[in-house]
Amino acid sequence: MIIWSQGVRLAGDVYRPHDSIDGHKLPGILMVPGWGGNKENVGKNYASYFAEAGFVVLAFDFKGWGKSDGPLLAATKLEPTEESAEVTLKATHVRKVVSPFSMAADVRAALHYLGGEPGVMSNKLGIWGTSMGGALALVSATGDDRIKAYVTQMGPVNYSYNLKQLPAEMMRQAEAEAARGEIPPYPGPESESDPRLRGYPDWVALKQFEPLATLNRLDAPTLIIDAEDETLFDPSKNGGLLYESIKGRLPSRYVTYPGGHYEMYQGENLSASRGEALAWFVKYLN
Template structure:
């Protein structure tokens, strides 16, 4: 792999810094309470810029704050997390929410198409590329969360000894996967979380399809799914072979030093809680809690039960991050 020249690298980083500064100075285009500030940031994840928003009290209690990294679910964006992020910031937390690569305001991962381009003097090249956008890849998404932790740990307001994760639905499993791999995570909240991607090989027919997709993609016979392609009622088609190695339910035993809160919908309709959060809670060791929100289905946690879910999360973070 060829590297950027020093001058090109410096120019590139200067442009990023300038664009970040402009982004931070823009006023939010959504309602923000008087006691909370919001700024836009750029996180570099595997070479791609992902868009993030930071929420914090205008008059924080201390220089270093307990921190929450939030991640969205299947087909969502960070914009939908703003009501929760604001409430967490008002409770005294330094909060970061972001869009995965290829989603929302984040840049897309680029893949080369056509012939290998000629590298010009100075290490530059002109290439024909395709963007990978609005597809669902759990390995890429959890990598983005890990990189978001790396980024926030470098912020002067982040207390690196008190980092928590928040995930919902698909990312309710992501927080388990990440906490099992990053010891900096001291607590997580997983609400209505799915914990096992091995449905992709769950039956002989699905297994044959998944393995066939992986073989065809690696041989260049097929590309990635189209942006925003539907998968049942969900937006964003899966890069299905990536789900074979994604099983947070098998990772939960590695989260021994992390306080684990699982919230489930009593009338969950998308999957069986017994095979997901309930089983994860049973397998978990150390500090753990299972909360059932009565009378709701999966999406009720974003609607009629949102206040209750926020209060449960804040109480958990207050107990284990403050």
């Protein structure tokens, strides 16, 4: 199915219990993939598992990733028109950009799609995000009262700390150069910095991304899952900080599992962490 986000078609999949009854509404869960993730992996390992437990679950690809369309960058200036008009043009189909504000808009669009899905209790939604998806899910969880349960798995929610090595003045210079057309408007291979991470990061946008800025508006019971031997960021300044900021104010739980970031997606860690997440959704959505 197609989800529209900022005028771009996103690809999505809806998962339902195999024994769902027509006309009977169920709570919904939105799955938010991580940096370079896709709906296929999230769907196979998590969405189908949650669906069989009695939820309607939506997984999707961010714009420019997987089976979703990406933005189009016209090769030349378009002729001005008074109204919208069909045009024939040569353009670049932009792919694999990691831009948190664009991705946050995709999460919001997918959440609205799920809330409008037949058979979904639109005022009883859960949101689950892994890796960068955990931070993106937090932005929606603090801004939508339909979300009644939030699960973040290895979410780097503290970008101001995680990217403290990037000087603000350097970021301003990059923005000025982009505005003047001196550097490409979308990042490409020149922005890559870590071979473990796919795609082309928009470092200026990532530096400005502050999921914790609206933490005071978080009302959803929150489950935080981290890897004990995380190497992509400091868990104590991300998931740990998130937990310390909300415990006592709202229902919350902080759980860690042995191993590194990518070991969470396999074996016993996969089984245990998704079981923990499912128990959280059952408790707060059912």
